[in-house]
Amino acid sequence: MELIRAVKEGEVGEVIAVWSKDAGSQRDIPLWIEKAGHELLAVNEKEEYNEFVIKKLR
Amino acid sequence: MKKVVVLGGGVGGSVVANHLAKKAKRGDCKITVVDEDGKHVYQPGFLYVTLGKQSPAKLVRNERTLLKRSVDMVTSRAERIDPGERTVHLAGGKKLDYDYLVIATGSTLHPEQVPGFEGAHHFYSLEGSIGLRNALMKFNGGDVVVAVGGVPYKCPPAPAESACLLDYYFTKRGIRDKVNLKFLSPLGRVFPLESLDPLVTEVFKQKNVETTIFFNIESIDPKSKKVESLEGETVNYDLLIAIPPHSGADVVIDSGLGDRGGWIPTDRHSLLAKGHGDIYVVGDATDIPISKAGATAHYEGLVVGDNIAARLNGQSPPDNYDGKVTCFCDAGFHKGIMMTFDYENPPVPPPLNRRHYLGKMMINRLYWMLIPKARV
Structure with missing residues (x-):
């Protein structure tokens, strides 16, 4: 939900990082990014969570 | 005497004010609640208004009657908070100074942010619920669509609960076979709480509710009766129930205390606004990614009341909010589920039973006596 909110509020071209630890x-995050037509730039694995870096494309 | 100002007379603000009034030593502080219209609204009753089972007037009480006599009440619009001066500016030029400020200003609905929203109904305000009730009474068949117009929104299970209750409503009216119920979830699952998703998915299957995932409303075309998602899908409807986009309160935005959505960056354990040692935030107003719900505001309010009482007494704040939320959902046909969870423990899939339905009915009846008065 936080990712959808951040992408909706962001500007086209903006890069957004989301931290998530729930399974x-x-x-869901990569699936939603693909369906919504944005770009997943990186998934950085941290000790307690994963960081998804997304570029808003439209 | 220290001054505690509470902005907002909803669940969170009332619980903080009444709990603190009980906890603080007499003469330690003056508590003032500021609310724009002085009305306290029991929002979980909106769903029952839409079904014609709840009198709208019984969901509204005068906030003054819910507050302890030692708590002052100001009915006015808070226009700006000045954290440097520790002052709240009210409409008409009045000012209130504070030693501790509690922001419990809730969320604001923004249907205007979705193009074509006039083609939809909703149950997130009393007026909206009455409008939906009237539309449902006239509805005799077709596609009924429940969808979400923006995240975050209050009471995340409510749209799913609405779909279940519509199945019950149309069955009781004898027209269920003429109604196609569609549920469009904004997330990658039907129910926001992951551990409960299989249960709700099964319930929807049994009730013949069609589901689509990853559908966040972008726009509505009332003429052709189509709703489009920002993911690029289109769904037809005859009656659309859409949750309006939410934001934080104007006073938060106008004071520069919110993020882009107007939610206040808040420490999830202390409930202090980040960077402010004397401003607490409860309920929908925080940016904490948990349910924006009355139950959340209730538990947060008790923690904040305890902590301010301790600080007034020169002690360290004793409580940390652990993310506790307990809530009931009505699944229709006199069955319900109860969910309890916190930051570390997701809800255990509960049984769907009559006991939890009765629990919800009991809360609906006892709310005024127990919760705003901080008796539980």
Whole structure:
């Protein structure tokens, strides 16, 4: 939900990082980015969470 | 005497004010609640208004009657907070100074942010719920779509609860076979709480509710009766129930205390506004990514009341908010589920039963006596 909010509020071209540790989000975030037509730039694995870096394309 | 100003007379503000009034030593502080219209609204009752089962007037009480006598009440619009001067500016030029400020200003609905929203109904305000009730009474068949117009929104399970209750409502009216119920979820699952998703998915299957995931409303075309998602899909409707986009309160935005959505960056354990040692935030107003719900505001309010009482007494704040939320959902046909969870423990999938339905009915009846008065 936080990712959708951040992307909706952001400007086209903006790069957004989302931290997530819940299992569902690990699966859902890449799926949503693809469906919504944005770009997943990186997934950085940290000790307690994963960082998804997204570029808003439209 | 220290001054505590509470902005907002909803669940969170009332609980903080009444709990603090009980906890603080007499003469330690003067508590003032500021609310724009002085009305306290029991929002979980909106769903029952839409079904014609709840009198709208019974969901509204005068906030003054819910506050302890030692708490002052000011009915006015808070226009700006000046953290440097520790002052709240009210409409008409009045000012209130504070030693501790509690921001419990809730969320504001923004249907105007979705093009074509006039083609939809919603149940997130009393007026909206009455409008939806009237539309449902006239509805005799077709596609009924429940969808979300922006995240975050209050009470994340409410749209799913609405779909279940519409199944019950149309069945009781004898027209369920003429209604196609569609539920468009903004997330990658049907229910926001992951551990409960399989249960709700099964319930929807049994109730013949069609589901689509990753559907966040971008626009509505009332003429052709189509709703489009920002993910690029289009769904037809005959009756659309859409949750309006939410933001934080104007006073938060105008004071520069919110993020882009007007939510206040808040420490999730102390509930202090980040960077401000004397401003607490409860309920929807925070940016904490948990349910924006009355139950959240209630538990947060108790923690903030305890902590301000301790600080007034020269002690360290004793409480940390652990993310506790307990809530009931009505699944229709006199069955319900109860969910309890916190930051570290997701809800355990509960049984769908009559006991939890009765629990919800009990809260609906006892709310005024127990919760705003901080008796539990």
